[in-house]
Amino acid sequence: MYRYDEFDHAFVRERVSQFREQVERRLAGKLTEEEFRPLRLRNGLYLQLHAYMLRIAIPYGVLSPRQLRQLAMIGRRFDRGYGHFTTRQNLQFNWVKLVDIPDILAALAEVEMHCIQTSGNCVRNVTADPFAAAAHDELEDPRPWCEVLRQWSTLHPEFSWLPRKFKIAVSGAVEDRAAVAFHDIGLRIVRGPEGENGFRVFVGGGMGRIPYVGQEIRPFLKKQHLLSYIESILRVYNLHGRRDNLQKARIKILVNQLGIDKFRQEVEADWEATRKDAVDLPASEYARIASYFTPPNLTPRPIKDDGVDQRRITDPAFAAWLKHNVRTHRVPGYAIVTISLKEPGRTPGDASSDTMDLVADLAERYSRNEARANYTQNLVLPHVARADLPKLYDELARAGLATANSELLGDMICCPGLDYCNLANARSIPIAKEIAKRFSDPKRLEEIGPLRLNMSGCINACGHHHSGNIGILGVDKKGTELYQISLGGSPKDDATVGTIIGPGFRAEAVPDAIDTIVSTYLANRLDGEDFLATWRRIGATPFKEALYGAA
Amino acid sequence: MPEVITANRLIDGIVVYLASDGSWAEDLALARVAVTEDEVKALESEAAKAVAERRVVGTYPMAVAVDDGVPVALSVRERIRAAHRTTLTEDWYDVPL
Numbered sequence: 285m286y287r288y289d290e291f292d293h294a295f296v297r298e299r300v301s302q303f304r305e306q307v308e309r310r311l312a313g314k315l316t317e318e319e320f321r322p323l324r325l326r327n328g329l330y331l332q333l334h335a336y337m338l339r340i341a342i343p344y345g346v347l348s349p350r351q352l353r354q355l356a357m358i359g360r361r362f363d364r365g366y367g368h369f370t371t372r373q374n375l376q377f378n379w380v381k382l383v384d385i386p387d388i389l390a391a392l393a394e395v396e397m398h399c400i401q402t403s404g405n406c407v408r409n410v411t412a413d414p415f416a417a418a419a420h421d422e423l424e425d426p427r428p429w430c431e432v433l434r435q436w437s438t439l440h441p442e443f444s445w446l447p448r449k450f451k452i453a454v455s456g457a458v459e460d461r462a463a464v465a466f467h468d469i470g471l472r473i474v475r476g477p478e479g480e481n482g483f484r485v486f487v488g489g490g491m492g493r494i495p496y497v498g499q500e501i502r503p504f505l506k507k508q509h510l511l512s513y514i515e516s517i518l519r520v521y522n523l524h525g526r527r528d529n530l531q532k533a534r535i536k537i538l539v540n541q542l543g544i545d546k547f548r549q550e551v552e553a554d555w556e557a558t559r560k561d562a563v564d565l566p567a568s569e570y571a572r573i574a575s576y577f578t579p580p581n582l583t584p585r586p587i588k589d590d591g592v593d594q595r596r597i598t599d600p601a602f603a604a605w606l607k608h609n610v611r612t613h614r615v616p617g618y619a620i621v622t623i624s625l626k627e628p629g630r631t632p633g634d635a636s637s638d639t640m641d642l643v644a645d646l647a648e649r650y651s652r653n654e655a656r657a658n659y660t661q662n663l664v665l666p667h668v669a670r671a672d673l674p675k676l677y678d679e680l681a682r683a684g685l686a687t688a689n690s691e692l693l694g695d696m697i698c699c700p701g702l703d704y705c706n707l708a709n710a711r712s713i714p715i716a717k718e719i720a721k722r723f724s725d726p727k728r729l730e731e732i733g734p735l736r737l738n739m740s741g742c743i744n745a746c747g748h749h750h751s752g753n754i755g756i757l758g759v760d761k762k763g764t765e766l767y768q769i770s771l772g773g774s775p776k777d778d779a780t781v782g783t784i785i786g787p788g789f790r791a792e793a794v795p796d797a798i799d800t801i802v803s804t805y806l807a808n809r810l811d812g813e814d815f816l817a818t819w820r821r822i823g824a825t826p827f828k829e830a831l832y833g834a835a
Numbered sequence: 836m837p838e839v840i841t842a843n844r845l846i847d848g849i850v851v852y853l854a855s856d857g858s859w860a861e862d863l864a865l866a867r868v869a870v871t872e873d874e875v876k877a878l879e880s881e882a883a884k885a886v887a888e889r890r891v892v893g894t895y896p897m898a899v900a901v902d903d904g905v906p907v908a909l910s911v912r913e914r915i916r917a918a919h920r921t922t923l924t925e926d927w928y929d930v931p932l
Contacts, residue, residue, distance in 0.1 A: 310889075311846070317892045331892065333916055335848035381847035702912060711911070763910050 285346050285654070286431050286576045288396045296393045299400065303327050304386035311383070327389065328399025332706050335379045339402040340392060344412035344430040344454075345373035345657040345664075349644035352655060354395040356640035362388050366636045369625065371697060371748055372451070373411050373657045374402055378704055400438065405446045407437035407518075411453045413461045414658035417579040418666040420614040424473045424481050426454035428574040429510065432565055435573075436511050443518050447525035447533040450518070451490075463659060465489045465498045465779035466751055468535045469517060476504045483510060487517060487547070488539030491745035495781045496536040499544040501551060507570075512562035516555040520547070580652035580667055585617025589671045602677055604688035604726055610673065619670050621651075623663040623680060624687040624695065628720040631713050632698040633661030642683055650676050660697055662690065693723050693735045693802070697748050701741025701758060702765075708741035710758025710765035715739060715794050722795040723802075732802055735815045736775065751775035753815045754801060755782045756794065767794050771801065771827060772819045785824060786832050797831060804830040836898045838875055839866035839906050840882045841916070842891035850916045851891060853882055859891055863917040864905045869896075 288296070303323070310320045324330075328339040340355070347355075355375060359367050362384045363377045370376055380388060392398055401408055410430040417425045433452060437443065443450075453462045456473035464470035470486035483505040489498025505513055521535045524542075539547045596603045611620040623643060626632050635643075643663055647655040650672050651665035658664055668676060680686040689695045696719065699705065701712030716739055723729055738752030742759075749755035755770040766788040773782030789797050804827050809818045819827075840853040851859035852866035860866065869875040875896060882894040897913055899906040908917040 313889050317886075331843055331848055333912075334850055334919060335843075383846055702915060711915075760911075765911055 296398050300389045300393050325403040328402035338377045338380045340375045340399050341402050341409045342373050342657050344427050345414050347655045349648045351395045352640045352644035356637035359637035366634050369633045369657050369661045371659050372409050405448050407450045413455045413457050414656045414664045415620050418613050418620050419457045420612045421458040422456050424456040426456040428577050430454050431573050447527045460776050463775040470498045482506050488536040490536040491750050493531050493743045495750040497779045501548050512559045512564045516551045520550045582615040587616050592673050595674045608688045609690045619668050621665040621668050622690040623685050625662050626695050627684045627687045628724040632696050632716050691734050692729045697738040699740050699747035709760035710741050712739045712741040718795050750781045765791050800830050837868045837870050837901050838896045839899050840878045841897050842894040845889050845892050866906050868906050
């Protein structure tokens with residue numbers, strides 16, 4: 285993975301000492317809260333419902349064991365022994381003290397981590413396919429490009445005060461595992477007309493109050509032009525994006541007001557005018573960055589392993605885990621393992637310091653020193669030898685980390701909601717727990733099959749409810765929490781915004797409503813049809829009738 | 836409607852209430868309740884002073900019910916803040932109060 289050079293080290297250390305001084309000035313009364321707020325937000329520090337919250341960037345979701353152990357240490361020493369993995373592949377600590385933040389930032393800098401650009405109206409942490417450099421369907425590793433974008437966007441003088449925050453995702457695989465279409469800019473690495481790889485560029489996707497699926501602005505962009513082209517997109521947005529209305533300031537609004545064709549014309553015109561002067565990345569610099577992402581040297585092994593095969597027959601729980609949480613690796617005899625942070629009863633996405641330490645150990649012993657965070661709030665071990673799967677499973681199972689529910693209904697995305705967040709209108713964690721309890725029978729989950737259930741505690745949609753096959757949105761109705769359900773969303777290649785199915789439900793009625801929706805799907809599905817396919821075939825009426833009675 | 840003043844403590848962000856003895860207490864039950872306009876104004880001016888003295892941030896008045904002389908939070912949001920904990924259910928990790 286990418287290693288800081290002298291410049292990176294010096295820059296991050298300087299930021300830590302600047303912030304140490306700013307905290308001292310705040311505590312000494314030399315800065316008011318109004319003066320201090322933009323400074324703390326530039327370092328990822330929010331003041332939430334119960335305490336300060338620190339959001340730590342995990343660039344493109346990649347974590348080394350050393351970094352995981354440091355995060356575990358921070359959780360123990362400065363927080364309450366746990367952290368929360370977010371839908372931006374970041375980690376949040378929920379109970380940190382202002383006085384401790386400079387020491388926490390210094391501890392992060394020791395392991396080449398920081399909180400820069402995890403808040404504010406700038407280019408946020410660039411996300412990527414969590415199976416990068418391991419997936420069998422990958423054309424090219426997206427991570428070097430994410431790192432290029434990270435370095436280019438960090439403190440970019442032209443783009444430090446955008447109308448709103450700006451999110452970019454990159455995928456280099458055939459299957460979209462990064463919700464690329466729901467980003468301000470989505471990049472898919474594709475094969476071009478002359479057989480070389482380049483980018484298919486999408487723009488204007490997003491969640492929030494007004495959700496949009498991103499639209500294609502360019503079917504193919506040569507890789508060497510990535511920075512100048514993105515710079516032109518951002519420049520057009522920076523010039524024309526609204527700054528008068530927070531809700532209408534994202535690029536998605538601009539793209540949809542102008543129309544994609546007019547927006548494209550503007551971008552192409554700017555690009556033609558500026559690209560000769562723009563600093564596109566020299567090939568040598570790309571090669572330098574890419575060298576940090578050289579995949580581990582895995583020697584192909586036999587695909588069949590007697591230990592795995594026997595265990596699969598004798599242990600149904602292991603067989604289910606193998607089916608749902610283990611994916612084919614591009615090197616024969618290896619596998620990609622998803623570590624579920626969604627055991628029923630737990631807060632989705634939370635990991636204790638002990639868990640972080642354990643995953644660090646497992647990454648060292650079984651996954652060539654690499655772990656990943658994915659946007660669905662789980663962890664991933666990307667390079668596991670198939671022969672090691674039974675041993676790895678046993679260690680995960682002992683820690684409650686082997687729930688076989690990846691991409692099933694139990695694998696819910698859930699924002700912190702009103703239990704932590706200052707913006708939330710309703711709780712989401714207790715609802716997720718109740719739903720998990722209702723659907724805790726592995727046989728039932730298996731029967732239901734792939735189903736993405738996403739939940740947000742407010743319209744800002746951190747829990748991606750718009751892209752859930754089933755989406756739940758918590759709202760406040762006259763002091764009571766009410767939950768709106770939408771159906772038919774998808775975060776993948778067939779990206780779709782879900783449709784609100786009818787009036788909302790009170791908290792205690794939500795598990796029944798989900799049960800009714802699932803039963804309606806099961807009663808109507810054809811052989812081999814997943815939830816989304818059935819929904820698309822039969823439409824809303826059967827679900828509405830089941831939920832609210834015939835009209 | 837009776838009101839109390841709440842805020843977050845500057846140094847650690849913990850939820851606090853302006854108490855009868857002038858301190859900032861974590862326990863809502865200790866909060867001083869204001870009923871008349873003058874009482875609310877007095878609370879607000881004390882709160883402004885505490886902000887200037889860097890004891891708390893983000894002060895605001897919040898409506899309460901008074902049950903046997905003890906203030907009780909009304910909205911879900913304020914009930915969660917007053918409980919100082921998150922999910923209001925037993926959790927797998929032990930969140931010390």
